[in-house]
Structures are given as structure tokens and as C-alpha cells.
Amino acid sequence: MINQLIPCVILFGAMGSGLVAGVFFAFSSFVMKALARLPDEQGIAAMQSINIVVLNRSFLTVFLGTALVTILLITHSIFNWESANAIPLFAGSLLYFVGSFLVTVVRNVPLNDALARVDTKEGESLTLWKDYLSKWTIWNHIRTLASFAAMVLFILAL
Template identity: 30%
Template sequence: MESLITDNKTITLLLATLFTGLLAGVFFTWSNAITPGIGRLYTLSYLRAFQEMNRTILNPLFFLVIFGAMFFSFATAYFHKSNTVLFWLFLSAAVIYFIGVFLLTIMGNVPLNEMLNKTDLLTISLEDANVLREKFEAKWNTLHLIRTIVAVISFLLLIIGCLLKNKV
């Protein structure tokens, strides 16, 4: 019997579940508290706060979590290819994460973040700031809500897999 510590199936499953859960938690916190909270700010304060948060979150630990969740989810599916039920469960978690979190982030949220990041908020007029916020806020929040839901679903599929691992 393989040791729990050296079993690739178990290690990748635990890391996939951990990283996906961490990201789902970060996304949930943003959806539940951060974006509603800063949404109450005046336009320039809102834009400045969002700029700073977007700049701050781009760090090695965040990248480890967002890329690690994807990598370890696909690795988990691969290592469970001999078990049809678990393979499809883990592959589903990986694919929906890839499409609904990773691609959505790259194709939706990142371009909005870049649009905001390149704006000089010290020289922008209030009228232009209001236009920028109008282009940014609702669309970013909608995309973020979608990726939050998808991250939670992916996390739940991995948890179900953890519970079924020794039963199917």
C-alpha cells in the first residue's frame, strides 16, 4: 500500500483542492465584501482603490495559487485515469476551472484591469473618471461573479472526489 505522503494521486488531489479552495475563498471575499465595499466610494477613490488592489494582488503567491489550482486539477485527473468516475469528476473540475476561472480572467478581467491601470488618476477629469468607472465596474463585477461561482463549483467537485476517492 502506498504511503499517503508519497502517493501522487493523493498529493495532487490535496494540492488541487487546497489551491482551488483558496482561490474560491479569495474570489468569494472579493464578491461578498471588497467590491461592494469599494463600490460605495466616490468615483476617484473607487478607481484608485481598485488600481492599488489589482497591482497588489499580482504577486508570486497569488500566481502560485491560480496556476497551481489549474495544474494540480489536471494532474489529479491524469493520475486517476484508471478510475472512470474519479477521472471524469476531476477532469470536469479542471476544465470548468480552466474555462470559467483562468480563461475568463485572462480574456475578461485582465483587459479591464489593464484599462484601469494605464489611467493616470491624478490628471483625469471627474467626467472622464465617471465614464471609466461606467465602463469598468459593472462588467468587472459580473465577470468576477461568474468566476467566483465557477471556482466554488470546481472546489466542490474536488471535495466530492476526496470523499469518493476510496469508495469508487
């Protein structure tokens, strides 16, 4: 029974990681560049607002749902290692879970939390903003590539 559901789970993993890759790509490609062009106080305020608004049902369902799918697919691939698609399933799942989910939790969220505490009227906020833009964007590039590569591997596994 569960083996009949696995292709649907893989498809959800491919679609979820693809959607997440697209969101992250947009930030790496133009959102962060646009925020960097704003006066610092406005860029900080805009990113603070984005970090609040992103915590919504649609994004979190895809982002966290895909992370849960990867845990299931890692487990499935380990118990079915002789299967032809076990390696791309395992690799894609690990890439998404580590490179997208864990990087978000361990790198991007702490940066967002620090930015949330910033008062744009303080001089030190401008230094933090420049550092934030650089570090957050680098980690976002990693999340983008990991999510995209996971999607490709899930498609190959199908």
C-alpha cells in the same frame, strides 16, 4: 508511482480552488461594493492599487499552481477514464481552468489593464469606472462559482 501522488495532487487542487474561490467571493461579496461607495476617483485609485498588489508570490502561487494542477488532472482523468473519480476530476479541473483561470485572463485582466491606463482627473474615467464595476463583478461572480464548484468536485473525487 504517479498514481500514489494523484490524491495529493487532487488535495492541492481542492485547497487551491477553495482558496481562490474565497478570494473571489470576498470581492463579489463586499470589496467591490465598498469600492463603489467611495468617490469615483478614490474607488478607481484603490482598485488600481489592488490590481498591482495582487500580483504577489502567495496569490500567484495558489492561482497559477492550481491552474497547472488542473492541466495535470485533466490529463490524468482522460488516461484513466474508467476510474470512479475520472468524471469529477475532469469536470472540476475544466471548471477551474476555464471558469477561473481563462475568465481571469480573457475578461478580468483586460478590464484591469484598461483601468490602469485611466487618469482619474479625466471625465471619461468616471464612465469607464461604472462600466468596469459592473462587468468586472459579473465575471468575478463566474470565477467565484467556478472555483467553488471545482473545489466541491475535487473533494468528491477524493
